[in-house]
Amino acid sequence: MATQRSEPALRDERSQLHPFTSINDMKAEGPMMIESGSGVRVRDLAGKEYLDGMAGLWCVNLGYGRKEITDAIAQQSERLSFFHTFNNMSVDVVGECAEALLQRAPVPMSRVFFGTSGSDANETQLKLIWVYNNLRGKPEKKKIIARWNAYHGSSVATASLTGLPGMHKLFDLPKGPIIHVSAPYYYRNAPEGMSERDFSRQLAKELEETIEREGGDTIAAFFAETVMGAGGLIPPPEGYFDEIMPILKKHDILLVADEVVSGYGRLGTYWGCQSYGYEPDLITSAKGVTSGYFPMSAVFISPKVWDVLEAGADQIGVFGHGYTYSGHPVGAAAALAALKLIDELEVVKNVADVGPYMMQALKDRLGQHPHVGDIRGKGLMLGIELVQDRGKKETFPMQNRTGRQVLKAAAERGLITRALGDTLVFAPPLVLSRGEADEIVDKFALAVEDVVGS
Numbered sequence: 001m002a003t004q005r006s007e008p009a010l011r012d013e014r015s016q017l018h019p020f021t022s023i024n025d026m027k028a029e030g031p032m033m034i035e036s037g038s039g040v041r042v043r044d045l046a047g048k049e050y051l052d053g054m055a056g057l058w059c060v061n062l063g064y065g066r067k068e069i070t071d072a073i074a075q076q077s078e079r080l081s082f083f084h085t086f087n088n089m090s091v092d093v094v095g096e097c098a099e100a101l102l103q104r105a106p107v108p109m110s111r112v113f114f115g116t117s118g119s120d121a122n123e124t125q126l127k128l129i130w131v132y133n134n135l136r137g138k139p140e141k142k143k144i145i146a147r148w149n150a151y152h153g154s155s156v157a158t159a160s161l162t163g164l165p166g167m168h169k170l171f172d173l174p175k176g177p178i179i180h181v182s183a184p185y186y187y188r189n190a191p192e193g194m195s196e197r198d199f200s201r202q203l204a205k206e207l208e209e210t211i212e213r214e215g216g217d218t219i220a221a222f223f224a225e226t227v228m229g230a231g232g233l234i235p236p237p238e239g240y241f242d243e244i245m246p247i248l249k250k251h252d253i254l255l256v257a258d259e260v261v262s263g264y265g266r267l268g269t270y271w272g273c274q275s276y277g278y279e280p281d282l283i284t285s286a287k288g289v290t291s292g293y294f295p296m297s298a299v300f301i302s303p304k305v306w307d308v309l310e311a312g313a314d315q316i317g318v319f320g321h322g323y324t325y326s327g328h329p330v331g332a333a334a335a336l337a338a339l340k341l342i343d344e345l346e347v348v349k350n351v352a353d354v355g356p357y358m359m360q361a362l363k364d365r366l367g368q369h370p371h372v373g374d375i376r377g378k379g380l381m382l383g384i385e386l387v388q389d390r391g392k393k394e395t396f397p398m399q400n401r402t403g404r405q406v407l408k409a410a411a412e413r414g415l416i417t418r419a420l421g422d423t424l425v426f427a428p429p430l431v432l433s434r435g436e437a438d439e440i441v442d443k444f445a446l447a448v449e450d451v452v453g454s
């Protein structure tokens, strides 16, 4: 992290409240000022280069400096920098983008609804779900089940869906008809000796019991990230979606796949749900849709939900939901360029190759390390959980901030990672090569050794 404070760093620290940043850490260390990027690397103001193991915030999937996208943004900005999609308005590029998205959906989808962030997209999902059940004459069917350790956003409703107590405490959350069930966190939550499949069955049983306790006719939807991201990089245990899907179907509960991180190739399939063979009713996507070059989200609405909206059109009248920047033409141009590149560069195929390669390299290098408890993930969404005692899975004392120390040691070595407690995560650009994966693993292993020894 920045040790010498440059004037821009000082100015930033004294004028900006940073999201998801400790005020104390910011005062003590100042910000790390990134000023340019190319490919999988970024540079700070002092000219130091870093391999960006997080693709920004799991979003710059195509890497930095892609001229195809910046040109598309510039050209659209010049032609028409903004128009809206309220009141029957639109712009050609927005419809083109919606169609391109529908063509890439993992299951037949009827419509796309645009926003600018994962949070606003999940807000849209909640409202769609509630409208859907009102139109179906099921006004009692409104509760939402989410999971502990989930991350669905930072707005009032989506932070409530999120299952991270630190985002609830002091913010008077959660609010709304939201119920949390256990995280599918095999390493931490499965009883000793239980198989992944049995753990999935146990979670399914808990879900079913929760639904029965609340009454199935009061539960509207279940939200799930395919692989949990910000809550600790938690892939579902074997058979998880196979176990829960029939329960949701039986109780007429919609499944919302939050693919904000796992969409657009990150898991080595175009959509995360395709890696685990399940079919969502609604999909939330953002981040990778423009490779982070423009703020944009896209909600996918299945025929099951759309047909009800369409049939209820008279009752709805004007669909009273939307954002100024829903269907922003510049965002749509950026997305079209990004979608084209995902296809042309065969990004999904690359992840299917480099993801398992990087996982194996991490296991080869750190799998036996006494302070590495678990290495997990899918595709290019990988996490390494550090522990004090590997045998007992005992955590380091919280005040040691071990994960954060490793993050800082990695930055010293020119690698950006992210610490979720003591789980360090990687979600690099999806165009990562095997050589660059080796570089991440090497720098990371050295950073781990710097902090906790070998």
Ligand SMILES: Cc1ncc(COP(=O)(O)O)c(C=O)c1O
Residues within 6 Å of the ligand: 116, 117, 118, 119, 120, 122, 151, 152, 153, 154, 225, 229, 230, 258, 259, 260, 261, 286, 287
């Ligand atoms: C799975 C998931 N859903 C929703 C969000 C919220 O997206 P945003 O920060 O764009 O509001 C995120 C952000 O990281 C996410 O990881």
